[in-house]
Amino acid sequence: MEKNLAPHESMETHEIINFKTVCLLRSKLMQGICFDNDLKRLMEKDVQQSIKDINELLSFYKQSQLLQ
Template identity: 55%
Template structure:
């Protein structure tokens, strides 16, 4: 089953989950600097650590997505001079 490709809707859902978890990690890391309570800071760090582990696992699953978005070789032409 590991070699099976994800369906398109599964890939999109997984992509959205990865984006959401990435934003959560960034927010938790930034908010740690504003928190003075050590217990809360430790809880936030635990959330960051668990989220990073989850992101690593999700990215491994995302490798089974049936499509790739090619990176453009050139920049778009500006429409305003």
């Protein structure tokens, strides 16, 4: 089974990783100025999910890059 990404797929994966990283940073920074504990918990949940998503995307992206 071929696991290489096409060039446009590599670029799109890279763009998604960048987007998820920006979202992660924004949620983390907003926690510092938020006074609502429920909202802080929701943002922390988003941070943790974003970390998982980014790690999964990175492992997929790195694996596809190594095969090329």
